[in-house]
Amino acid sequence: MSTELPYAADAEVSLSYDELEVLRLQYEREQLQAHVTVQTKFNYAWGLVKSPLREHQVEGVRLLQDLYRSEPTRRRECLYYLALGHYKMGNFEEAKQFNGLLMEKEPTNLQALSLAQLIEKGVTREGYIGMALVGGAAALGTLILAGFIRRATRK
């Protein structure tokens, strides 16, 4: 069966500060009572992942990992959210792994497929940047070498 999941674009839209505050307060209140419901934890984690701040994203992913560990029934959904969180943070390796696991379970999930594409795009983009950097560094290196040789031959 297909799980209901949000598209990656939804993760780019962040909640307002007030809303996040409310979620955080709810989460902390339940923590004080020593029983945090799954929904509260997820709400807070998802709100954090949607935020543009990296600390929030990191914390959100950590909470999602806790959920993953403690709730076996929710794991499939958490796979997607974890992949999304890592993708947002830039950890494409992990995002790929989680998404891959999800797609094994549900090969026809549209959101998972779209996320896979996004991750690929991100990876290639970084690859291009890396190649550009290496090329630039190589060029710089040859220049300097040429400079040394010239200096040596001059003497």
Next chain:
Amino acid sequence: MSSYTPDSFRGEPKRNGRYTLDQINTSTSLAGPSKLQLMHKALMAPFSQRKTDSSSIISDLAPVIMTPRMMNAASTVSSKQPRERIGNSSMSRSRMDFATLGRAPLRLGTRRITSHDLEIVEATEQLLHVEVPEPDGVASNVSLLRGFNATIPSAEQSKSRRRQMRSVDAPHIGLKRLGMNARGLLADEDDHEGQSVTSDDDVVMVPRSDATLRKGKRKGRESLSTAKMLGKDELTRQRKEILRDKENIHIKRSLVNSEIMEITQKIEALDDIRTKLEQDLIKLQEDELELDDELQGVKERLDFEQSSSTRTSQSFQIPHSSRRRKGPAFLPSEHDELPPGVAFMTLDSHTAPLSALDFSEPYGTLVSASLDDSQPIVWDLFSGTESGRLRGHTGTVKCIQVEDTVCVTGSEDSSVRLWDLRRVDADGSDWWGDEGEIVSLSDVAEENSEDDTKPNGIRNGVEKDQKEDAACLRVLEGHTKAVSTLFFEDNCLVTGASDKTLRQWDLTTGQCVMTMDILWAIAHPTSSSLANNLFAGAAASVGTFAVPMPPRADRSWDMYEDYVGGVQFWGYGLVSGSGDGAVRMWDMRTGQAHRTLVGHSAPVTCLQFDEIHIASGSLDKTIRIWDVRTGGVFETLKYDHPVTALQFDTRKVVTATGENGVKIYNRTSMQHSTLLTNGHTSPVERLRYMDRYLVTGGRDSTVKVWSL
């Protein structure tokens, strides 16, 4: 590759803040060549295939450090080597490697690596291997996202918006002041006009408020709802929103229900754990009681061993009573290997139901008597064989007590005999012992062949007819009817008989020191109210006392004729249980009963007391445990058949109660249990235990030895 120090590497990123070139420059100048080495290895790391957690982290971090180095290539020479490596590496790897390189500029300006990052990345490895089951239950009904949308604060937005829609521009009534007064607070004097604050959402509203107000003044008050026109679009939108809100409520409800179920399960699990812990507590209490008894036993042993060194040896000494010994007994080590609750030895020389039994110590000497036999058998419990018989009585032996080598028996012939068990040998050899050394050899030869003929018939003919035994030391005469119970300690013996008296004897002289008349005590009670509560048969028991007992488990029953069911004393305090159902406490110095414990509705058949409790068993199928000091009942144990024998300690009460199995009541856990394995085939009549060694005698004429 050689090892590097991940710690220093991790520490470095934390220290560094924003990655500007200046900062990097300063930091590099501080460190020196060692950092170059590390960086060198870091360069290699992305291109190596090692994929341990920490190395992958380092490889991720490396580009961050590496890139500024590249920009400072003027100061480094090692940059040459990665270039070569790049050329050599295969393209498939290089793409990813470039990705790691490419990541660097993105990361440069944005963030610092924290321990949380590392935590996450480390955890992914572990998480991926965890099983992902099919979602079921609430998880399949309500996805997380739906729940999210249902429970976030913005879900309430539509409701508040609708409420605002319904707020009407009415003339100022001053509701706020009314409300504040109702709460008892002072209202501000200049209450600002309560204007409704509409949201920024488009509000489709046809304002007609002014017109209707003017009209309203003339026509009287109209309903508030006519002041506003909402419009069809707005209303349909509201309807959709309401339906969505209802869905949200449905979702919330299922979430809460699932949480409640989870919590209930957790509570049940915790309850189970709690009951287990409570049982552990009970066990600990039992162990503590056992240790207390052991301590007592050790103390007594200490005294005993100290006194034995100073004691002068005598030819005959009444040993210290074993009835009151609390500590553990000395058992052979093999006894531990016995399975508990099993009868491992059966002695079946008797031919009639057992009437009395007692033993000196575990694996020691047992003396048992049966109904139709006036000669109790002496057994060696170590080997399980007969040692001999005690010859002398002319009627059924009804009570026996054995202490070390001394045995006292009371019988239906109204006499009490004192025996030395060391002098009990197999049939006939007593006679030889009298003749001296000469015939000792022929003893052995002829003993086995001659079972019925007595070789010394010529000399001891008179004594042979009377079947006297050299083992009998004394005969105590005095009672006029059957002696049904006795108890002795040191040199003092108390017997109870069917002539309704208790007699106290001195064993060294063999004389009766005192006679206590129970009928007299009944007629002259110490407190007046007691006489009314006694068992109805008491008054009638002027003649011969005989009461039909309730049937046992095998439906057999007898007439119970023992007026005194049990006696025990300590110091000068004596406790007796008698046929009127009363337990009396006597002072042996005066011979008066100073207290009567009333409660049983049938004759008391067995009795035992220790420092705190008195336990009495009766034909009314109950055992009562009384408080010695106050006389109140601690506990009443109910059984299905009349109780014929009991023995208790701090932790358990072992009783023979008209059934084939021996009943054991655990006093700490208040649980009953039964010993049946290899047990009696008819109701158990008598029992005695010491530490973990129990001897029982039943109507099936057998004596069984159990391990507790």
